[in-house]
Each structure stands twice: as structure tokens, then as C-alpha cells.
Amino acid sequence: MTMLEVVVAAALCLGSVSAASLGPVLTEGGMVEGENHRVGLFRYMDVFKGIPFAAQPQRFEKPQPHPGWEGVLKATKFAKRCLQVTLTQTDTRGSEDCLYLNIWVPQGRKVSTGLPVMVYIFGGGFLVGGSMGANFLDNYLYSGEEIADRGNVIVVTLGYRVGTLGFLSSGDASGPGNYGLWDQHAGIAWVHRNIKAFGGDPDNITVFGESAGAASVNFQIISPKNKGLIRRGISQSGVALSPWAVNRNPRALAEEVAVKVGCPTDEKMMPCLKITDPVALTLAGSLSLHGSPSNPIVQNLLLAPVIDGDFLPDDPGNLFHNAADIDYIAGVNNMDGHIFCGLDVPSINQPLQPTPPSVAQELLVAFTKEKGPDAGAAAYREYSQSWGPDPSKATIKKTVAEIETDYIFLVPTQAALYLHANNSNTARTYSYVFSMPSRIPGFPSWMGADHAEDLQYVFGKPFTTPLAYFPRHRDVSGYMIAYWTNFARTGDPSKGESEVPAVWPTFTSTGHQYLEINNTINRDSIKQKLRTRFVHFWTYTYALMPTVKSSSAE
Template sequence: MMLRILALAALCLGSTSAASLGVVYTEGGMVEGKSHSVGLFRDMDTFRGIPFAAPPGRFEKPKPHPGWDGVLKATEFRKRCLQLDFTETQTMGSEDCLYLNIWVPQGRKVSTGLPVMVFIYGGGFLVGSAHGANFLNNYLYDGQEIADRGNVIVVTFNYRVGTLGFLSSGDASGPGNYGLWDQHAAISWVHRNIKAFGGDPNNITIFGESAGAVSVNFQILSPHNKGLIRRAISQSGVALTPWAYNKNPRALAEKVATKVGCPTNESMMSCLRMTDPVALTMATPVALKGSPEDPLVFNLVLCPVVDGDFIPEEPSNLFANAADVDYIVGVNDCDGHIFTGFDVPSVNQPLHHTDPTVVKRLLISMTKEKGEEAAVLAYNVYTSTWGDNPKQETIKRTVVDIETDFLFLVPSQATLYLHTEHAKTGRTYSYVFSMPSRMPGYPSWMGADHADDLQYVFGKPFSTPLGYFPRHRDVSGYMIAYWTNFATSGDPNMGESSVPTHWPTFTNTTNQYLDINDKITKDSVKSNLRTRYVHFWTYTYASLPMVANPSTQ
């Protein structure tokens, strides 16, 4: 009798299991992914490796995919775009790399009209992939937790990086921004096809981190995306950051050409197009080293350019194009730490003394366009509370604050003001992520380092629970709730998920932001983020005359 009851229960459960898409018709042909259970009456349809464009021509914009016959089995991630590996001594990936991945949550009925979240990865425009770093089969950019918990469709995709993605001759022979065009092609594909997967093509949110966050900003500023993007989230990066775009791309292109044996005259791009792609990738100018006199940021020079097309003019002049886009912009409270590790290694070495003069030397380098007066003014601002005998922690934290402000926080604040100033229907939200870093060996005073937020946004404390504590699941739950509510409604407080406190909009008068960590309360809503330092960089420093040739970056 017990066996009969169990068999009947199993039969009933099987007959009321969650729905599945099965074969989906896209513009290129039929695709079939995999479906698996994620809970009672909840399944996840996953599609991996759908082509959104043809294999790209070298230093050319992406072209539509010609399509395929039969049913494409979309069950495996495809290779990343050709790039240097972590040793910088060889390459990995392929030129044939323009593929995307989709996660679709299902209930008892096939989903329809779901909000869509499209993720753009970071990696300094040099490296990265749609699936991210992985340990065994645990991929960083797995969209399952976001999709399941927020009832949204998640999309990730590859785009060209390094020399093949961002080299520019500075003229019409090689305008550059090929990686940004790939991103645009992926977003356009989603807009045209996502309805067949149960998504709402008129409710697409793009989100990204670091170079991906910069890319998000460029995508909503570009006139080529009009009507495609409803909302956007930039995590630790905007188009105004010092490393976001190169003002002198020709010099860099000539260095690459010389490395691979091409001329630097009018035949340069023709020669580069015929050069072996691995050789071109190996010629990618990477200098992951820094010092107070030569900060790492000034070595990150392979990136987007103002090309008169995708980015028609200076980014600060393009915010009218994002007037109807809801936009969240935020930073990690110690975002600059990743750079100080290269520029001032002693910051991470508790037994090593950090000389107070390093602050002045670093500021001289960062303000060289404005000369000695600028460095003096900056030094006075950052050391005003030091006293006569500052502690080592004070000096080291100041170094991290300087790079965080200069590279992330101040440009993000300027972006918030510009978006708010030009907004019509678009809403603006500001945040700081301050969950202390989990990296071993970091100073006890460390907050959230660059990229520390990614594990929480993608729900790793839930998918790999043994590696985290309950407090980590709390902050992950909060971020997924705010992010997916925002994707649903344009308001992070309104959607299917409850949130711990109301997150108000950012305005040019209230300057409110949300401090995100594992202890969010009404007191986590604050205003006037680092006002003194923002004012210095955006007004005092900006008003000083140039006294040297502008940086190439």
C-alpha cells in the first residue's frame, strides 16, 4: 500500500511539474537548450552558445549570422573571444566567439512577458567571457540564481576584447570600438528574438561591472541603441572614468603595427587585417605594473574611442540620449584598492611601512595635466585630518581613497548628476557597496574591493552555500531583489521581491544613495557621498588650467 501511495504521489508531482520551452524558433533557426528543476514547480530553461552574429571579420563591425539548418543544440558555452591568457605568454579563445547564453525561469505555465537582464562582463577591455571564471562547473556569470529569485530572463554574451576588439587607427581605415559594436549586436539580437523565449523585448535592462559597467554607459549614450534599452546598471565604472576611453589611439595602433611587422603609414590597417590573429593578440599592449610615479591606470590604454559613429563625441555631451533610460550607478567603497596593489604594494603588507610621501608622489602623477599647484591642492585636501604623526592605517587608507575617488567614485557621481540633469522619464539611483572583502591577507580595515560585488549579484552564497555565511546570503538576497525589481519596474523597491528598506532616487538637490551591505536599514539611506572630495575633483581641479600636454589616455 505504501509503495502504491508513493507511486501515485510521484505521478501527481510529475504531472504538475514546471513548464519548459522545448525547441525555440529564432531568426537564425531552431534552438534547443536544457531544462532542470530548481525547486517545487520551478524549472530553469538554459540555452548556451546561441550565435548572435556571424564570425567577425578582423577589425570589422559584426554582421548578421547566416543561420543554420535543423535544431541547434544550445547546451555548451562557446569559446571566449581571442585574448591573452593569465600568464600573458600565450592566447586562449577564438575569433569565432560571438555567442550568447540565456536563462529562462519557468513555473507551472510557460513564462511570457518577463523582464530581461543582459549582462556585460568586465576585464579592462583586455580579457573576459560570457560565462566568467569557473571552478569545475561553477561559473561566475551563471544567471540561474538571478533568474529564479527575481523571475527575470538573464542573458550573457561574448564580445571582442584586446587588440581585436579595441585597436583603432584614429581614422576611417580602422575606427575601433569593435567590441562595443559586438555588444550592440547582442542587445539588438535580444530585442528581436527574446519574445520567443518568454521575454518582453520592450523591457531590457543591461548591467555590467568594471569595463562592462563602462560599456553599459556607452551603450545607453550611443544613438545606435535608441529604443532598445529600457534600463541600465553600472557597477564600478562609467564612460567618464580616466580609463574608459583613449584620446590618442593612433599612437597605440602604431606600436602594435611595429610589433607585428606592419608599416605605420596609410597601409597600416590593411596589413594588420592580414596579420595572424594570435600574433595581433600577443601584441596587445599590457603593462600590469605601476608605481606612484607611473600609476597602473595610465597603462590601460586599449579601450573605446570617440569614433564619430558609435560614440559620436565626448561622452559628457551624449547624456540626452539616455534621457528615458532608468539608471543605477554605484561603486564599491574600496574600488581603487585593486590599483593600489600595483602602485603602492606596501598597502597590503602589514609589516611594511608606507612612506607618507607616497601620497604626494601619487597625486603629482594623477594631476600632472594641471601641474604642481593641482598636486598641492589635492594633497592638502587628502591629508587635512592627518595631524603631525599619521598612523600607518591612515596613510594606507588615504592611498586607497585617492585611487577610489579618482578612478571610480568621482566619475560615477559626475555621471549621476549628468543623467539626472538630462533625464525626461528616466529615473536615477546611486549606491555604495561596502561589504568587507572576503579575500585573505587583506588589511583589517578593507571594505569592498573592485569586483567583490559580483559574487553577490550572481547569487554565489546560495549556489555554493558551504563557502559563505548567512550574512553573505543576506546581502546577496538584497542585491538580487533590488536589481531584479529595478529590471521589472524601473524602481528597485517595486517588483516581486521584498527589500529591507526604501531606496530613494538620486536628485541633484538630495544626492541620496543606498549603502549596500548585510545590515541594510532605513539608516543605510545617506546623502552627499564624499562631498568634499567630489567637489575638489569636479570643480576645483577641473577649473585649473592645463599646463602640460594631455595624457594619451
Template sequence: MKMAVLGILAVLGLFTSAAHAASLGAVYTEGGLVEGKNHGVGLFRYMDVFKGIPFAAQPGRFQKPTPHPGWNGVLKANDFPKRCLQLDLIQSGTRGSEDCLYLNIWVPQGRSISTGLPVMVYFFGGAFLVGGSMGANFLNNYLYSGEEIADRGNVIVVTVNYRVGTLGFLSTGDSELPGNYGLWDQQAAIAWVHRNIKAFGGDPNNITIFGESAGAASVSFQMLTPHNKGLIRRAISQSGVALCPWAVNRNPRAFAEEVAKKVGCPTDQRMAACLKMTDPFELTLAGTLNLKGSAANPIVKNLVLSPVIDGDFLPADPSTLFGNAADIDFIAGVNDMDGHLFTGFDVPSINRPLQSTPVEDVKTLLTALTSDKGAEAAAAAYDQYTATWGAQPGKSDIKKTIVEIETDYTFLVPTQTALYLHAKHAKTGRTYSYLFSEPSRLPLYPSWMGADHADDLQYVFGKPFTTPLGYFPKHRRVSKYMIAYWTNFAKTGNPNIGEFEVPVAWPPLTQGDQYVDINSDTGKNSIKQKMRARYVFFWSDTYMSYPNVN
């Protein structure tokens, strides 16, 4: 009996010593000591979690971020930071704070302290208008919790706050209010991680940035700017690149004047000085966008609070900056019905099974999307998208075509263009293309529905494992595949090589224009060629050759 008790005590001792051995405790950073929380995630597996570490000082209004002055004692990094000051989801009020430049870190530990781990830095999406480093929360289950990726992939995960909306992206188009403040915040976070992550067990020379939607376009901008030279090793863009039509505002002055009028500022040479002195809540509320949408005025044309070509962060048009990413490994892809979320606002009938969508809506939408090239381009686009209809297109044929149009225009074609430009300019950088096609889990959607915008996030962040009752085994397969590909890539620059088995070897784009189709049935038949080649060629070549009517 005594021996048994001693045995139990010895085992307990092993567990507690392992728990202590596998925790970083207080970590020394450039600002001072920080301490997070450590908890067990499995047998001899632990997680150090740091929430709310400042990577810059509270930013000045319409200013680039500056270094944090530091703190005395030990900073308890136990709570997610407030998001940056932004509109609420119905654009009628605000939430968040101007003091918001913080990041969160998840560090996986085994029986001993981790060292030299690859680092994955995540940028959230939200149209450059809303969002935060922790994501949506349901019963304390945060969408952007890095725990599953860190634990399953044996990588360090960092999620970052950055300024959004008016305070992040308003620009007068000149040196008075140059814009891109949110991009500078992201860049400051990347540089902070590069300088400090070694103390957390990370490899500062193996940083992968990844993001979705506006966060994915941000990843693309961070690759293209000359300001990240030597800081980024790899990048993953999920549904967004710098070439997307919503990613760059080419006439920022017009919206700045609208904001100025709303807050009572003049629109002459005094405008910038007045805006800088205006109450930040008023400024934020003045930055509402028209998100009602219609076939004649699609939402994608109204996302005007976005990055600008400022001659500094973006010294020139993004399409000319791919030489800066020549040594960065790159994965980019889209969801097969990425445009559905937006089309649902622009043409609501697509989600009403009993209601037909008029063919006229296809023409109206294409006319709006091709407005810079005129009637001839709109007619050519209509011919492209209706070529497979036959004499009597069915209800779902028309609805699916409308979703395909917005998916191609808004996400797929720009992403494919960016991938080919990356491959063309690459020196050591490798290029991988994917399509995500696991059908949406929302029960109200039409039967023909594929993967909607942001449907991939729950799988990348391992939600089928965090909340198993909400998912089927096939969803855990998808999540396992994505975490394996993503973290193998973060380790080695090749999604197939690393600690984790993948369902099929994913070839680089440069091997015969190949891509992988990711879903619960991914296998040997999932390697495909020339993603929607006809439509990519139409938008990137034929359409571009039409004269600009403006």
C-alpha cells in the first residue's frame, strides 16, 4: 500500500515538474518582463499563452506607430486587448480604443521548453473596417485562438491588432494625410516579432505571415513593401491579395472630403489639420460605407477605406512591386464561392429558392463591374459567363453564374494574377495555389452552395477539434489537412514536407499551372490544372485590353 502511494506521488511529481519545466514563466522583451498563463493541452503537452503584449505605443492620430516606452515590473499578459477604435457591425456606433497596438502569442511546449520554432503571424480580415486580434467570440471560444494550430502544428502563433476604418486608412492622397496607418501597424508588429520572438522560443528567421480577406490583402502588401526586407520568410493569403479591386483606393481624396463634411471640417488646404484635431469617435462614425449593395451598385465598388499608393509603404502600383517578394515562399488561394457573401447583398434573390433571378441582373451586375471599360467590355463579359447556359438556363444556373462572376472579379482572378506575378519574379521563393471547396455548413444556404467567404477560417483555426459536437468527422479531416499543409509550409517552405502527413502532395504552381482543391475528400484526384483559366484569361487579358472609358 505504502509503495503504491509512493508510486502515485512519484507520477504526480513527474506531472508537476513537467508542467513547471514546460513553461516559459516571465519572458524578457524589449519593453520589459511579460508573463502569460500556462495550461496543459494533452499528455506532456502544454501551452504558454500571452494576451495583450504591446508592440508599439498608443498611436498618434493619423501617425505611424512608434516604439512602446516600456513598463516597470512584470506585465501580466492575461487578457485579450481591446480592438482598435472602429464602427460596430451595424455602423451606428463605435467600439474599441485608440490604445490598441497589442498582440497575442501561443507557444506550444513539450516535456522541455521549446526553442527555434517556426512563427506564424496572423492578420484578421474585415474589409479594413472592423475586426480584432481575437476574432468573434462564442462562449469564450475565440475564432482566432492560435491554440489548435500551435499545438497540432508545433509552431508559435501570433495574432495582431491594427488600426482599421477612418483612423487606419483615411487618406487625402498626399503627404498631409498619407494613409496606410493600419499597414504600418502590421509592419511594426512583424518587426517586433522579429526582434523579440527568440525569447519565446521562436526562430526570428522563420516568420510566416498569414491572413484572410483584408488580412490576406495585408499579407500581400507586407510582402510587396520594401520596408519588410529580410523580416518575412513565407506568406499565406486566404481570399485576398494586393491586386483585388477593393484592396487599393486610387482616389482617396474623394472619401476624405466626404468624411470632412460629416465632421464639419473644410475641404480645402485646411482639411487635414482639422481632421487631425477632430474627436476620434466622430471620425470613426463618419467613416461609414454603403454596404447595402445592388446589382447596379455592387458592394465591392464601395469598399473605399483601404490602402493607398502613398510613395512610401507602397512606393508604386502593387503589380510592379513583386520583385520585393522574390525570396518569400507564397501560398495563395480562394474559396470556390468567395463572392457569395457579397452577391447575397447585391442580388438577394440568389438565396431565395422559390424566387427566380432575372437574367437582367446578370447584365446589370456585369455592366457595373466593367463600368471603367464601357458597354463593349460588359457585352463580352456577358458572352463569357452565359456561354454554357444553353437555350433555357435553369434557376440555379443563373444564380450560380452571378456568384461565379463576383467570385472571379473580387477574389479569384486577382489571386491567380498575383500568384503568376510572384512565380515570374521569384528567385528562391516558391509559389503554391489552392482552391477551398468544402461546402458551407449554414443550413439556410441553397443546395448548390460551395465554400462562402471566410468559411475556411474555422478549419485553419481547428474549430472542429475545439468544439467537436458542432462538426462531423469529415470536418475534422478538412481541419487536419489545412493545419498540416499550413504548418509544414511554415516550417520548410513546402506544404508537403514537415512533421505532418498530407492527403496528397501539393505541387508548386510552376509545375504545369497546378493547384490543390482542398475539401473533406482531398486525395489523388484533387490536384488540378489551370484554375478557371478561361475566366482568368478574360479578366486579366481580354478585358484589360479594352480602352479605359474614363
């Protein structure tokens, strides 16, 4: 044995002897005990899985406090995700007993105290998703370990009701809706009350999420119900202003579900739905995922939050004053809309098959139908302006992807950033666009970053499964974890315990600066005015056009 090997062996032995671990932790419900393992030299991780933060929810009711337990709860197994349809929407998975959370606490030679806390809200269109155990094959995407270890923060993931049980609303007091948002709020409030015992700082909680989880983050920071609970938020590809984030006519969908399960559609509807088999209810809330240019899928995502006069007392655009002291990062992937395009316009991913310009026109007519045909024509002029007389196949396809990206994600996100910055008191605002090219084989050469492709980097997958990635992927993952955890620690993504490759300036309503995130971040990655012409068209020109009355009763 060489001298070096002796030293390393001795260090490892010392490490295991002096392993810092919380051991059993006292929470408001009782004692919980997780598992501790080594993640590096003098670095350990306490992991708690399946801690209940509320009682099993009653159907279409707000969550209630958990009654507690005797003895020590072994928090070593993930709970089931909330009852939901499978991806094929022909079956269900999960359980109604699903309000649990998971906690990762990084430890050094001593037990950690006063750490920033990052609470993750998963996405899935408010219809599916979970942060309990394997998401895909045996891979657990939402493991907080890499973020916790690399950024020295506590990471929490939580369950919340989705689909019919989480977001069906009768549109009145008998079934106000937003149960999934109340679940998220209950989880955040539990973390605020209990995280000190795990070594966290209850006054430094950052909520972050992607897609429907990103819109949820925005709802949580603008709801008056979270006063004093949340210090910062990060929305990745979704905000409260996204066209799919609020259902403004929830009654129609509730009646559709009621008819499917044999309930009346009058005042007896909600009492009947409350005693209906939960699996039948969940299946009745499946949504059509067959899109076309004239009927884009995004317009079918109807199980969503509602303006209930309680959690959301007003239109989201009027609630940003509630986030005046909450720092906020929001951004998009540069091809976020591509996932929808593949379903609405299949030819977009078939290199030999052209996508006719009329498809772009049809799509824009569908997105602008409430303002009539003139609005669709104006939008088409805007998007085809740079085509020239003979646009290539790739140009048209890329434009279609940009149309869906702008309408569904980018423009609403820019609008939310404006509102946040304009309503700010002490809060700082940051904007980004993620442009790491897709790793999915077979996509066209013009393809950028598709929806959800940022998640693998934020959760450090290039480090946990190194053989599946190249060094450039580890670079972008390291950058994102550094920016995200610095922000959670200080409110400034460029300042904290982690080095970053460029200083990310704040977004202001005059400066419009943003960071382009990929594996080559440098000073040139700080840019201004993200797709301003199109943002101006949608938020100003289009918004000012008069709404037309629908000829058919909808």
C-alpha cells in the first residue's frame, strides 16, 4: 500500500466515524428518521422520504393538518404519487393519500444549520406528474441530491393533487377548485414551520418549478395566502399568465365530467361527485391530446387553476403587488413550444415532408380566434415578415415552433417579468432563455431546447449518470445549479458560494436584460430585448384589438 493510499484510507475511516447526521428529527407531527449516506470526502446527505405534511385530503376540500403519529416515523420510502391518469389516459396510478414531501439535507463535518431551502413543484399540465420515486425507467429525475450537495442547500419535493381531484371546479362555492394549489401552499407552510429542525432557514425559502409547476410557483408568490412564507421563486417555462394556466369557464368541464360519471349537472352535482369512485372521476378528467393547427392541444388543457376569489382573489395580472418583496427568476427554453407542435403539426419533425405556410396561418387563426380573422391575418404578417418570396422547408417549420413557443411560453413569461419588475419594492427580477440543443436523436437541425429539457441539468443528471452525457452537458448543469442555488442563498444568482461564468444582471422594465443559458456562457451571453417585436405584437398590438362575439354558443 502506498503512502497516498494509506492517507486516503485513513481519511475515509475518519469520515465514516465523524459522519454528520441529523438522526431522528422532531416535527409537528412526531419524530421522523431518514437515512444518511456519504456523497464525498467529509460530505454526507440526510435523506427523508415520505413525510406527511397534511392529512389524506377529503374529496374537493382544502387540505387539513396531519393528526400526527406515535413513535418514530421511518422516512425511508417514497409515498405514492397523487391519483392520476397514466400517460395513455386509459388507466390510473397513485393514491388519494399523497400529501407527502421528501427532504435532502447536505452535511459536512458538522451538522448543518441555517441553510437556504429550495422547494420544488413538479410539472405535468396539472394533469399528471409526481416527485415520488422513479419517473422514467429506474431514473428518479427529481432527486434533490446533486442540487443539495453542490449548492449546499436543503431541497424539498412535494406531492399535490392533479387532474380532476386537484383542479375540477364547479365555478361556485360548492366546488371552488384550486385544491392542488392549496396542497402546494400547505406543503410550503409545513416547510416554513418545521425546516429549522432539519437545519434550514425558515425565512429563506425559494420555490422553484417547471411547466405547470412553474406556473404554480407564480401562483404561490402572487397569492395573498403565502404572505411571509416565500422569499424567492423560480419559474422554468410557465407563469400564471400562460394561456393554459387559468380556466376561465370551469363549469363547462365540471358538467362534462359529471355527465361521464352519471352525476346531475344542477346544484346536486358536487355532492354527487364527492361520493363518486375516485378512479372513475380521474378517468373522466382525461383530456384530448389529438391536436391540429385549427385545434391546438394547448387549448384542450382545461383542468387548471381558477380565479376562485380566495387563493386567487383576482385575475393573476392584478396580483403581482403580492410579490413586491419576493425575488423572481423566470425564463423559457428557446423551443419550448416544439413538444406541442409535434402533436399539432406532425410534419414538423419529418425532414422530407414539407409544412405548408398555410399551417402557420391556421395555427395563428386558432390562437387569435377571440379577436376574429383580422387578428389572425395580422399575426401571420408578423411571423412571415422575414421569410422572403421563397421560404425554405426549415424556415417554415422553425417559424411554426416559434409561434407555439411565443404564444404558450415566451410572451406570457416576458409579461410576468414586466409585472414583477414594475410592482417591485425590494424584489429583484431575472430573465433567462435556455438554449442547450436537444439531446433527443432525430430532431431537425434547427432544433433548440425542447420543453422540460432543462430539468436534467438543474437536477444534475450529467453528474449522476456521467456515461449518458458529454463534458459540455456537465458544464451547463454545473452553471445552472450554481446560479439557482446562489439565488436561493442571496437573491442574486451571481453571488453566493458557487462560482458562475458571467454576472447575470437584473431585468428591468427599461433594460430588458436576460441571460442565455447553455454550455458556453460568457459575457456575450448577457443579451437584451428577447424577441421584442413578437412580445410587443402579442402584449400590445393584439391585446388592444377588440374581442369579437362568438357566433356559436360556447
